[in-house]
Amino acid sequence: MSDTLEHRSAEPAELSADQLLDAYRRMRTIRAFEDRVHEEFATGDIPGFVHLYAGEEASAVGICMHLDDGDTIASTHRGHGHCIAKGVDPKPMMAEIFGRRTGTCHGKGGSMHIADLSKGMLGANGIVGAGAPLACGRALAAKLAGNGEVCVVFFGDGASNQGTTLEALNLASVWQLPVIFVAENNGYAETTASSWSVAADNIADRADGFGMPGVIVDGFDFFAVWEVAREAVTRARRGDGPTLMEVKLTRYYGHFEGDQQTYRGDEVERARRDFDCLKWFRTRVTTNGMLDAAALDTIDAEAAALIDDAVAEARSAPLPGREDLETDVYATY
Amino acid sequence: MARKISYRQAINEALVQEMERDENVIVLGEDNAGGEGAPGERDAWGGVLGVTKGLYERFPGRVLDTPISESAFVGAAIGAATAGKRPVVELMFIDFMGVCFDQIYNQAAKFRYMFGGNAITPVVIRTMYGAGLRAAAQHSQALYSVFTHIPGLKVVLPATPYDAKGLLIQAIRDNDPVIFCEHKALYDTVGDVPVESYAIPFGEASIVRSGGDVSIVALGRMVAVASEAATELAGAGVDAEVIDLRTTSPMDTDTVLESVEKTGRLVVVDEAPPRCNIATDVAALVASQGFEHLQAPVQMVTAPHTPVPFSAALEDLYIPDPSRVVAAVKLAMEKGS
Amino acid sequence: MGSSAVGIVANPLAGRDVRRLVAQASVFPNSEKAKMIQRLLAALGAVGVTDAFVSTDVGGISAAVLRSLGPDPAAGRPEWPTVHFVELERYSSTAADTAELVGAMMGAGVGAIVCLGGDGTARAVAASCGDTPLLALSTGTNNVFPEVREATVAGLAAGLVAQGAVDATTVLERDARLEVIAHSRVETALVDVCLTRAASRGARALWDVGGLTELACVFARPDAIGLSSIPGLLCPVPRGAGHGVVLRLVPPRSAPAVVRAPIAPGLVVEVGVASWEHLHRGRPHMMGTGGGVVALDGEREIELDASERVQVRFCTDGPVRIDPSATLAEAAQRRLLCTLPAGAYGPGLPPSNDTP
Numbered sequence A: 001m002s003d004t005l006e007h008r009s010a011e012p013a014e015l016s017a018d019q020l021l022d023a024y025r026r027m028r029t030i031r032a033f034e035d036r037v038h039e040e041f042a043t044g045d046i047p048g049f050v051h052l053y054a055g056e057e058a059s060a061v062g063i064c065m066h067l068d069d070g071d072t073i074a075s076t077h078r079g080h081g082h083c084i085a086k087g088v089d090p091k092p093m094m095a096e097i098f099g100r101r102t103g104t105c106h107g108k109g110g111s112m113h114i115a116d117l118s119k120g121m122l123g124a125n126g127i128v129g130a131g132a133p134l135a136c137g138r139a140l141a142a143k144l145a146g147n148g149e150v151c152v153v154f155f156g157d158g159a160s161n162q163g164t165t166l167e168a169l170n171l172a173s174v175w176q177l178p179v180i181f182v183a184e185n186n187g188y189a190e191t192t193a194s195s196w197s198v199a200a201d202n203i204a205d206r207a208d209g210f211g212m213p214g215v216i217v218d219g220f221d222f223f224a225v226w227e228v229a230r231e232a233v234t235r236a237r238r239g240d241g242p243t244l245m246e247v248k249l250t251r252y253y254g255h256f257e258g259d260q261q262t263y264r265g266d267e268v269e270r271a272r273r274d275f276d277c278l279k280w281f282r283t284r285v286t287t288n289g290m291l292d293a294a295a296l297d298t299i300d301a302e303a304a305a306l307i308d309d310a311v312a313e314a315r316s317a318p319l320p321g322r323e324d325l326e327t328d329v330y331a332t333y
Numbered sequence B: 001m002a003r004k005i006s007y008r009q010a011i012n013e014a015l016v017q018e019m020e021r022d023e024n025v026i027v028l029g030e031d032n033a034g035g036e037g038a039p040g041e042r043d044a045w046g047g048v049l050g051v052t053k054g055l056y057e058r059f060p061g062r063v064l065d066t067p068i069s070e071s072a073f074v075g076a077a078i079g080a081a082t083a084g085k086r087p088v089v090e091l092m093f094i095d096f097m098g099v100c101f102d103q104i105y106n107q108a109a110k111f112r113y114m115f116g117g118n119a120i121t122p123v124v125i126r127t128m129y130g131a132g133l134r135a136a137a138q139h140s141q142a143l144y145s146v147f148t149h150i151p152g153l154k155v156v157l158p159a160t161p162y163d164a165k166g167l168l169i170q171a172i173r174d175n176d177p178v179i180f181c182e183h184k185a186l187y188d189t190v191g192d193v194p195v196e197s198y199a200i201p202f203g204e205a206s207i208v209r210s211g212g213d214v215s216i217v218a219l220g221r222m223v224a225v226a227s228e229a230a231t232e233l234a235g236a237g238v239d240a241e242v243i244d245l246r247t248t249s250p251m252d253t254d255t256v257l258e259s260v261e262k263t264g265r266l267v268v269v270d271e272a273p274p275r276c277n278i279a280t281d282v283a284a285l286v287a288s289q290g291f292e293h294l295q296a297p298v299q300m301v302t303a304p305h306t307p308v309p310f311s312a313a314l315e316d317l318y319i320p321d322p323s324r325v326v327a328a329v330k331l332a333m334e335k336g337s
Numbered sequence C: 001m002g003s004s005a006v007g008i009v010a011n012p013l014a015g016r017d018v019r020r021l022v023a024q025a026s027v028f029p030n031s032e033k034a035k036m037i038q039r040l041l042a043a044l045g046a047v048g049v050t051d052a053f054v055s056t057d058v059g060g061i062s063a064a065v066l067r068s069l070g071p072d073p074a075a076g077r078p079e080w081p082t083v084h085f086v087e088l089e090r091y092s093s094t095a096a097d098t099a100e101l102v103g104a105m106m107g108a109g110v111g112a113i114v115c116l117g118g119d120g121t122a123r124a125v126a127a128s129c130g131d132t133p134l135l136a137l138s139t140g141t142n143n144v145f146p147e148v149r150e151a152t153v154a155g156l157a158a159g160l161v162a163q164g165a166v167d168a169t170t171v172l173e174r175d176a177r178l179e180v181i182a183h184s185r186v187e188t189a190l191v192d193v194c195l196t197r198a199a200s201r202g203a204r205a206l207w208d209v210g211g212l213t214e215l216a217c218v219f220a221r222p223d224a225i226g227l228s229s230i231p232g233l234l235c236p237v238p239r240g241a242g243h244g245v246v247l248r249l250v251p252p253r254s255a256p257a258v259v260r261a262p263i264a265p266g267l268v269v270e271v272g273v274a275s276w277e278h279l280h281r282g283r284p285h286m287m288g289t290g291g292g293v294v295a296l297d298g299e300r301e302i303e304l305d306a307s308e309r310v311q312v313r314f315c316t317d318g319p320v321r322i323d324p325s326a327t328l329a330e331a332a333q334r335r336l337l338c339t340l341p342a343g344a345y346g347p348g349l350p351p352s353n354d355t356p
Ligand SMILES: Cc1ncc(C[n+]2csc(CCOP(=O)(O)OP(=O)(O)O)c2C)c(N)n1
Pocket: A051, A076, A077, A078, A126, A127, A128, A129, A155, A156, A157, A158, A159, A160, A186, A188, A189, A190, A255, B030, B068, B070, B092, B096, B099
């Protein structure tokens, strides 16, 4: 019958064993990276503002698993996880955080501005709410080129209140752009609770006002994020326009390194114990026989070794010098 | 009675004293108390670097945290100012002016003139600027020249705890919109500050050190850099006069011109990049109104024409330091003689 | 008998699942749930209920109800019952919250419970409300167990039932349910249980029938939305039939029977059915092996080990459901909501049954 809808996603409904291993490796690498940066920061050798993504891994990875190098992501100040999920090499990232010439941005950007355009990672961003308009631009270019590429913009609950974000949601809908808006609601913008600052029950509820679907997803569960993202990305590639996904999760560390977090309850302790995305993933794939624990243990060890190397290399890498100060600008005076 | 307190404490004290004096003074900004809606401590931060800490408890209902919506809440502060409030709104980093600039330069700055003198807008926008904390390209800029460019705004850059308190009190009492620029690397500097309330009028530069050989004009954090250079120069037999502009709008042109008339040489130290900054502005002032007194070309010590780099190795090269000031002074001394 | 207290449970999380993306499911805002509670309170007050126990949530529903109580919430509103907010020490944002809230209301002696949400919410409430009469109101277009009905009318019915003003035998119906026993847990479904080959619970809400292998339903109405519409259109089983139905599902291409079923709002899909049979009390049905996930009332809930099997049992001890139509019919017959001047009947006002 003609009005019968055979529902089909463009992508396979299930993950292969290789994909599962890949997903776990990305999540584990992010965790190892962030836990280590936390420790290194405490030594006083990492300068500046550092915002860690630990706890939120399932969001970045569940989404980026659907993206190719041609697809792009716009990130936030809390960008390390987005970078690794999108395939950026952790070693130059670590070097960048240590301010070395070998860093992704040659030491000029730092933690808040890591970018790797070759991987479609358009940059972490120091300006809250800056990503969404840029994502519209990338998506517009993809739409004009008709190449099926999509752009994902990650932003926080705090950024969801920024005019730039709200304007971009509207524009993306008006132009039917292939953008996936991912609101990572970790409950706080600095010290301010999202339950107070977001004057709607959920960020996803705002989607209605912008004429796009809004979905809430459990950000501790890789599989939940992965499934919703698959549909949102498929929809964007098909030319059906933008989607707003609200991913609910918790950040394990302070707003930035050094934050005493006196405003918080015990949600981190509980999340680490009961919902941790890595533990959850491991339990699921081992109890149903999709992967065996030994394979995951190997990845744990490899990720730890990779980060050890990254830190050692970063620490011994050269600093940028005077000759680097005035490069990459079109004019000097 | 004066005692030593920090730049941070001086600002906090000015806010306390003005809030006590005038109940129309309100304070608002992101996490200016902190912990709104959260399960733990309220007044958890007192602003990102703790400048407004304690006000929340002390002045119930008059310290407001905001969503991250600068256009809305900076604009709301401006709107409240037109209704007789004296809001002190915090724009956390001056770099964020981009997301709320219209409310500042097309709205607040214009009302008084555009409405034929019938409006006042007594708002203070406190904002943090400057390099030195490894905060990278979007959290380190010295954008005060952009505000200085706009008629209708007053722009204040305290260099010491004493000035921070007196200039903030003046800013709050002033009927025009004031951009109050706090250098993030100065918060922990300590100096003599009287306990009692006092206001420092705008448009009065301070002569930090008098001397007869060369005039060094500086502002904000660069005042300390210039002073350090002057001390070094004194050892080399050069008697430098150091002038702290304190406010770039209005600017005390008389003090600058009088000093150059006396010394015949001018070095300007500005943390901003070299084009269209305060250094070029002061140089133009002296070139056009004090040319006859100049014995040497004006020297400008500024940041390079680049965004602020992250790496400590680069940022230290970026920020003007005393040795560059000394070199510039030496050049000014050589050229004229 | 009878109690002058009613419990109201609203689920703040219902209504934002993946079906908004993959189908055209409606969005039910929490602000509307708060308004439904206010309408319930007005109705409860009108039939003399003195106390209402309202769940507290972190999604803004109870906060809106609190605001509606006016500047002095403790004083309340004269036309409403006294509103007691039932709070948990801690919220997990899972079904455990619902169970705990319901437990507290039962402890307070409520005579009826009204719940607002979808099948999942009703399931969580039903699992913990024992014999307390339940009226489940649907907040969305995706539900089989809860009814789509105006809250004011539901409030009148729940209030009358709670106070024992109507005859329980005619207005209450004991529903059947499915008990699902997996090795580590025992769960209840009010409408359907299915097994899908999915690797994980994924986005929870079940919307892709591709991986379905087995389906059991408590009842199956031809006009249902959701999985029970599959048997509903093929081999309907009315509520109260005394048995359920089990189906074995296969890809449409190789199926002897193919049903075009509305499995979610906006999603009418072809489902292949290999066989079906009735599910009787005392004769448990075994589902599974080879892993997969068991979905209860449309939510993927139980992740199975590769070797694990689940037992599905048809039980007749489900929740005691309030039938609002029957309740109000009886109220009309007994003139419970009318005041009549003694002995005087105006034109068009028929004499009541018990007046000669
Ligand atoms: C325009 C702008 N305003 C304020 C800030 C300061 N700031 C940095 S991060 C942050 C909180 C962001 O919260 P959210 O968007 O929820 O992201 P999260 O930190 O929780 O990941 C704030 C206020 C900024 N960087 N940019």
